[in-house]
Amino acid sequence: MTGTKVKEDYVDVLIVGAGPAGLMLANWMSRTGVKTRIVDKRGTKVFSGQADGLQCRTLEILDSFDFGHRAWRESNHMIEICLWNPDKDGQIHRSHRIPDTIPGLSRFQQVVLHQGRIERFFLDSIRQHSDIDIERGMLPISFHFEEAKASDFDAYPITVTLQSLTEQEATPEQSGRSVVNDGLFRSNLSPDDTADLLDAARLRARAGQTEIIKAKLMVGCDGAHSWVRKELGFQLEGDSTDYIWGVLDIIPVTDFPDIRMRCAIHSAHNGSIMVIPRENKLVRLYIQLQSEVEASGGKVDRSWITPEVILRQAQKILAPYKLTYTYCDWWTAYQIGQRVGDRFSLMERVFLAGDAVHTHSPKAGQGMNVSMQDTYNLGWKIASVVKGRCAPSILKTYESERRTIAKQLIDFDYRFSRLFSGRPAKDIMDEEGISIEEFKDAFEKGNMFASGVAVDYGPNLIVAKEAPSLEQVDDTTVANLVETSPVASKQELAAEIKVGMRIPSHKVLNQADARPWHLQELLRSDGRWRIIIFPGDLGIPENLARLTNLCEKLDNKNSFLRRFTPQDLPVDSVIEVLTVHAASRESVELLDLPQILHPFTDTAGHDYWKVFVDDQSYHEGHGNAYKRYGICSNRGANVIIRPDQYVSWVGESDDYDSMDRFFSAFMKVQ
Numbered sequence: 001m002t003g004t005k006v007k008e009d010y011v012d013v014l015i016v017g018a019g020p021a022g023l024m025l026a027n028w029m030s031r032t033g034v035k036t037r038i039v040d041k042r043g044t045k046v047f048s049g050q051a052d053g054l055q056c057r058t059l060e061i062l063d064s065f066d067f068g069h070r071a072w073r074e075s076n077h078m079i080e081i082c083l084w085n086p087d088k089d090g091q092i093h094r095s096h097r098i099p100d101t102i103p104g105l106s107r108f109q110q111v112v113l114h115q116g117r118i119e120r121f122f123l124d125s126i127r128q129h130s131d132i133d134i135e136r137g138m139l140p141i142s143f144h145f146e147e148a149k150a151s152d153f154d155a156y157p158i159t160v161t162l163q164s165l166t167e168q169e170a171t172p173e174q175s176g177r178s179v180v181n182d183g184l185f186r187s188n189l190s191p192d193d194t195a196d197l198l199d200a201a202r203l204r205a206r207a208g209q210t211e212i213i214k215a216k217l218m219v220g221c222d223g224a225h226s227w228v229r230k231e232l233g234f235q236l237e238g239d240s241t242d243y244i245w246g247v248l249d250i251i252p253v254t255d256f257p258d259i260r261m262r263c264a265i266h267s268a269h270n271g272s273i274m275v276i277p278r279e280n281k282l283v284r285l286y287i288q289l290q291s292e293v294e295a296s297g298g299k300v301d302r303s304w305i306t307p308e309v310i311l312r313q314a315q316k317i318l319a320p321y322k323l324t325y326t327y328c329d330w331w332t333a334y335q336i337g338q339r340v341g342d343r344f345s346l347m348e349r350v351f352l353a354g355d356a357v358h359t360h361s362p363k364a365g366q367g368m369n370v371s372m373q374d375t376y377n378l379g380w381k382i383a384s385v386v387k388g389r390c391a392p393s394i395l396k397t398y399e400s401e402r403r404t405i406a407k408q409l410i411d412f413d414y415r416f417s418r419l420f421s422g423r424p425a426k427d428i429m430d431e432e433g434i435s436i437e438e439f440k441d442a443f444e445k446g447n448m449f450a451s452g453v454a455v456d457y458g459p460n461l462i463v464a465k466e467a468p469s470l471e472q473v474d475d476t477t478v479a480n481l482v483e484t485s486p487v488a489s490k491q492e493l494a495a496e497i498k499v500g501m502r503i504p505s506h507k508v509l510n511q512a513d514a515r516p517w518h519l520q521e522l523l524r525s526d527g528r529w530r531i532i533i534f535p536g537d538l539g540i541p542e543n544l545a546r547l548t549n550l551c552e553k554l555d556n557k558n559s560f561l562r563r564f565t566p567q568d569l570p571v572d573s574v575i576e577v578l579t580v581h582a583a584s585r586e587s588v589e590l591l592d593l594p595q596i597l598h599p600f601t602d603t604a605g606h607d608y609w610k611v612f613v614d615d616q617s618y619h620e621g622h623g624n625a626y627k628r629y630g631i632c633s634n635r636g637a638n639v640i641i642r643p644d645q646y647v648s649w650v651g652e653s654d655d656y657d658s659m660d661r662f663f664s665a666f667m668k669v670q
Contacts, residue, residue, distance in 0.1 A: 007211045010156055011037045012386045014215040017222035018042070018134050020115065021354030021371040023122035025219055027065060028379025030130035032527045034386050037213060039138035039162060040222075043170030052114050052278060056106035057452025057502065058369045061376050063108075064525040064645065067121045075111035076279045082258045083440055090268040091320065096440055100262055102447050107505050107518055110451070112278045114249075115368060137170035139163045141210075143231040150347040153385060153392055156214040157349055164209040217382055219351045221375065226356035232346050236359065238339030238410065244289045246310030246333045250325040251281045256318055259283060266439070270316040282329055287314045289333070305333040338410040344403050348395040351378060358406040360413035369452055370409055374402050380527050380643040389564070389574060391666045393483055394462055400482045401457045412449050455646075457500040461666050462642060464489045464649040465499040486665050487658045489650045493637035494534070495630030502645045507623030508580050509615050511590050512608035516617040519625065522578060522609075523645050529575045529663075533597075534626070535653050536636030538583040543636060546654040547579075550638075551594035553656040560660045561596075566670040571599055572607075574670075575663070579611045582626050582633035588613065 013029055015022045018040035029036040054062075054071055062068035083096040101109040126132050142161040149157035220228025224236075252259055260283075263275035271288030278284055287310050307328055315323050341357030354371030378398045384390035448454045459465045464485035489499045497503055505520035523530060535547040554561050554577065565574045579597050581588065590598055590611055598606045614625040614633075631637050636653035640662060651658050 007209075008214065009037065009211065010214045011035050012216050013037075013382060014158065014160060014213050014218045015039070016140055016160075016218065016220050016228050017226075017354075017356075018119075018136070019221060019223065019354065019371070020118060020122070020368045021375045022219070022221035023119060023126070023134075024372040025221065025353070025375035025379050025382075026126050026132055026134070027122050027129075028375070028383060028525070028527075030126045030128075030132050031065070031525065032380070032383035032387065033130075034383050036130075036132050037135065037215075038132065039135045039140065041137065041139045041165065041170060043137050043165075052112045052276065052284060053366075053369065054111050054113060054118070055366075055369045055450060055452045056101060056108045056110060057455070058372060059108035059111070060106060060502070060505075060520060060645070061372070061525070062121070064520070064523060065125060066524070067125055068108075070121050071111065071113055071118065072108070074117060074279060075113035076277055078110040078112060078262050078277075080261055082261045082263045084258070084263055084265040086266065086268040092265060092267055092318070094258065098440070100447075101451060105448070105451055105453055107520070112276055112284075114278070118368070137165040139165055140227055143228075145346065145350065147347065150349050153216065156216055158213075158215040158218050160213045160215065160218065162211045162213060164211075166208070216386065217349055217351070219353055219375070219378065219382075220356045221353050221371075222356055224355045224359045226352065228350065229341065229352055229356050232343075232350060232352075234341055234343045234352065236339035236357070237342055238359075239337060244305075244333060244335055246287045246289050246305060246313065246331070248285045248287065248307060248310055248314070248325075248331050249278070249282050249329040250285070251327045251329075252283050252285075252323060252325055254318075254321060254323045256321040256323060264439070265317060267317040267319075270319075271313065273314060273317050285310075285314055287317065289313050307331045338414050340403070340406045340410050344399040345395070348392060348398075351398060353378060353402075357403075358409060360410055366409055366413065366450060370405065373405075373452060373455070376525075376644055377402055380525070383527055384643075388668055389670075391668060394666050396482050397457075397460045397462055400460055404458065405455055408449070412446060416446055453502065455501065456498065457646060459484050459500075461485055462648050463500045463646070464640075464662060465491070483665075485649070485662060487649060487651075487662045490637075490652065491650055493631065493635070493652065494639060494650045497629050497631075497637075497639055497647055497650060499647050499650055501647060503639070503641055503647055504628070506625040506628045507617070507620060508612040508625050509585060509617055509623075510609065511581075511585060511588060511611040511613050514585065514618065516620045516623070517612065519580070519612075520645065522612075523641060525643065525645075527643050528573070529643060529648075530641040531575060531577045531659065532639045532641060533577065533579045533653060534629070534631050534637045534639065535579065535581050536626075536631075537633045538581045538588055540634060543634075543653070546636070548594060550654045550656055551596045555594065555596040559656075560663045560667075563669050564663060564667045570601070571596070572610075574667075577610065580614060580625060581611075582614045582636075585613045585615045 012035045015025055015036065015038040018038055022038055026036060026038045054075065059068050059071060062071055078100040081098050081100050082094050084092045085095045087093045123134060139162065140160050141163045144159040146157040149155035220226050222228055259275065260277045262277065265273040274286035276284040310331065337359060339359045341352055344357055345351045353374035355367065360366065381394050381398060385392050385395060457463050459467060461483040464487050491499055505518040507516045508519055509516050536543040538544050553559055561571055561575055565571055577597060591606065593611060597611055598608065600606050614623060616622045626633050638651050638653050638655060639647060640649040640659065642648050649662055
């Protein structure tokens with residue numbers, strides 16, 4: 001009698017973990033047509049608690065996938081931060097008000113919305129654009145990697161065995177001490193839906209089955225206790241502190257006047273609270289349990305912590321104001337620690353992202369955001385390699401770019417969490433206490449980093465900039481492994497479009513119909529590179545001549561636009577050309593411009609959505625894009641934008657040769 005044959009499947013990408021980082025990656029794969037499996041040991045998505053903050057850059061990213069508006073509508077918007085500190089008598093008072101998001105930094109501001117809704121947006125998007133199914137209750141139990149196949153990207157060097165769990169095994173246990181959710185499931189403010197019920201039914205049907213997956217690439221998005229990281233033998237490096245914090249998601253009953261503001265509250269003797277007003281009347285409180293904890297030098301026993309214990313401490317900190325609740329949606333407790341992975345990838349075939357490679361305190365609102373931005377960085381690179389558009393060398397840039405950001409995050413969180421957890425100084429002679437002005441300054445300066453807008457990638461194959469400063473290189477071994485671009489940027493031509501940073505967004509008008517658009521809205525996350533031509537004022541004959549000369553080269557049958565685009569696809573399928581000129585809109589006729597700027601097909605006619613103008617709109621004023629981007633309208637500039645909206649190169653408005661050399665360094669002829 002022979003045994004049952006174990007099912008095998010071959011995939012391009014296996015994603016382990018279906019939290020925000022894994023779902024962001026799966027969403028990229030759904031948009032780019034890459035064969036993908038995504039598995040998670042949990043039986044369902046998150047329903048309450050967990051991460052809740054969405055920073056400016058994250059909202060820009062979600063908008064590039066066409067569902068940012070859902071988060072923007074449902075979330076609570078964070079407008080102002082109030083700082084509360086002890087007065088001379090030791091009683092807390094409001095000492096400062098500052099904007100939560102730096103004005104003008106982004107077209108979005110920070111918002112809060114619980115992780116379950118954000119996961120729902122991703123799930124809807126993935127199902128809309130692909131047949132990728134989130135396979136829940138699937139536990140990886142073995143991993144094998146064939147190094148001899150690592151350099152062949154048509155091979156499947158990764159073998160993973162999956163075990164299907166029962167519904168009970170896939171559902172994390174509650175603590176048993178409270179009827180309140182203490183980690184994951186079942187908020188009555190977030191009703192279940194049909195898709196999740198079907199997932200549960202599938203889970204019951206396949207319980208106990210095993211399957212072997214052969215994959216070209218694998219990404220571990222499976223959290224701080226990552227199975228993938230352990231299988232690779234990689235480590236998280238860093239320290240824990242003796243600061244213990246409790247978290248309550250409650251509908252508060254209180255006379256504290258700023259309960260619907262984001263607040264940082266330092267009491268004189270009882271620790272600190274962070275107040276985060278949320279959707280559906282909820283408020284999240286991060287409460288320092290300082291008076292309950294003794295230094296231990298290691299992990300602290302948290303078994304004694306209950307919602308009642310956390311509330312009592314909050315009441316001490318807020319006194320003389322009153323605080324209680326009748327509804328608690330979720331609660332938890334954590335020990336502050338900052339750790340970052342020693343490595344982010346194995347031979348560019350297995351990658352780690354999110355909490356699997358960096359952990360920190362939640363008060364700066366970075367965990368979910370940086371995790372999703374990890375896989376936003378990685379996803380388009382994987383798709384480009386799998387589909388044969390780009391050389392595997394671009395995959396090396398993931399570790400060099402994101403490990404630098406992770407270390408900056410850890411350093412930021414280390415400083416911020418200690419300022420937040422420290423005792424306020426009694427006076428200027430109190431050297432052990434925390435200066436309130438120092439804390440305020442750190443809060444204001446930290447806003448730029450926390451927004452996600454300050455990310456600045458160092459030079460590499462796809463970022464044409466000068467050698468980095470010491471702050472940009474945290475690992476010389478990694479830096480030396482990464483190839484640099486064969487071309488140089490002329491940053492001065494577009495001083496505010498910083499190479500290595502995401503392109504800022506300013507309003508421009510569509511040449512064909514006068515509709516105003518934010519420039520970022522034109523940069524959809526569909527895997528395409530963009531060349532944005534800023535030809536300047538086309539009323540200047542020299543500028544028009546330079547644009548015409550460039551377009552003749554771009555339209556040539558041997559141009560890089562055509563060499564790197566499959567012959568059966570439109571010319572803009574891999575690299576899209578957008579134009580923003582600075583003449584008056586009335587002085588330019590779209591169809592008088594070279595056709596490569598508005599491609600024509602027999603079935604669809606001209607493309608009217610590629611040429612824009614920096615001019616006055618009828619209803620929304622003047623975007624002043626050239627001025628705000630630091631571009632001279634007498635000279636112009638060209639900009640290359642990566643599929644993730646980061647700036648790769650800035651150069652002369654007619655510099656075809658540099659753009660050709662840039663793309664030729666990593667793109668494959670089709």
